[in-house]
Amino acid sequence: MSLLASLRAGALAIVVTAMTLTSCGSPQGLAGGCRPSANESPIPSQSVVRTIELNDRWAGAHGSLCFSEVRIFDGRFLILGHTDGTPSMADPWFAALRGFSHLTLTDDTGRVYATSGTDARPGYPVALAVDGLLPPSPGPAVGDLLSGAHELTMQVDNVLDQVDGPWVFADIPARSGALDATATAAGRDLRLYDLVVRTDGFSVAFMDLGGYSTPPFVGIRSPYAEFASARDARGNTYAVAGPERIGESTLLYMKFAPAPPPDANLTITLERIYVSSDRTWRGTIRLR
Numbered sequence: 001m002s003l004l005a006s007l008r009a010g011a012l013a014i015v016v017t018a019m020t021l022t023s024c025g026s027p028q029g030l031a032g033g034c035r036p037s038a039n040e041s042p043i044p045s046q047s048v049v050r051t052i053e054l055n056d057r058w059a060g061a062h063g064s065l066c067f068s069e070v071r072i073f074d075g076r077f078l079i080l081g082h083t084d085g086t087p088s089m090a091d092p093w094f095a096a097l098r099g100f101s102h103l104t105l106t107d108d109t110g111r112v113y114a115t116s117g118t119d120a121r122p123g124y125p126v127a128l129a130v131d132g133l134l135p136p137s138p139g140p141a142v143g144d145l146l147s148g149a150h151e152l153t154m155q156v157d158n159v160l161d162q163v164d165g166p167w168v169f170a171d172i173p174a175r176s177g178a179l180d181a182t183a184t185a186a187g188r189d190l191r192l193y194d195l196v197v198r199t200d201g202f203s204v205a206f207m208d209l210g211g212y213s214t215p216p217f218v219g220i221r222s223p224y225a226e227f228a229s230a231r232d233a234r235g236n237t238y239a240v241a242g243p244e245r246i247g248e249s250t251l252l253y254m255k256f257a258p259a260p261p262p263d264a265n266l267t268i269t270l271e272r273i274y275v276s277s278d279r280t281w282r283g284t285i286r287l288r
Helices: 003-008 091-097
Strands: 050-059 065-074 074-083 101-106 112-115 126-134 151-156 160-173 176-184 190-197 201-208 225-227 229-230 237-244 250-259 265-274 283-285
Touching: 003 065, 050 283, 065 091, 074 237, 091 151, 101 126, 176 265, 190 265, 201 237
Parallel strands: none
Antiparallel strands: 050 065, 065 074, 074 126, 101 112, 101 151, 112 126, 151 283, 160 176, 160 265, 176 190, 190 201, 201 250, 225 265, 229 237, 229 265, 237 250
């Protein structure tokens, strides 16, 4: 069983992330230090070869990431930490935390590590789980994988670019059916494909995962967009409930609640999108 799987079996929701920290300290408006938070869920105990204490922080525009320790097991290790404030998808390390960008982990001896799994839930530690080595390292991974290493380098590929709208799709009748609603903002044309109205809310399709999106959002594996609450002409508002897939459709939907009156005309607002780029971000985790 992998390290990530064994921890999940112990009722831990693991956040696997490509985080690289620079300096310790207390950025303005953020809590100081990188000790585990009192509200974090506990890590199940396992047989640990050794522990490396960390106290570094990487700060973004509105949030930060701290790594507090590395727990080394036989042939694998786990880096633990937490986030403070409100990280954004525009922060490369947070996009990696959520699994929206490709990441690679290496050390200063040239070893390349195999990371596993992605999960993110509030109230749980941030963790980067490493379950072994990637080629060209020979043979199976055993013992202390970080022996002789002084720092880790995290590389995040396809850094996301934030594109602000808003794209406003107005006067949409509140009935199920195909849509051909379009809106333009920031020099980009976006469209809505379909509307599904149910007793508990409604869902609008904003991306075809089986086709080519212009601009490319984050790709088929991890599209990401931020919607505002929907509204209608009567002043009713409808909160964002989250993305979903419906049946066998290739469309990705955003769900809103509650359900609208049958004669309502809806306004859907897409505030911003995040698109893949060809940029790369790198940082280091210092092993003290």
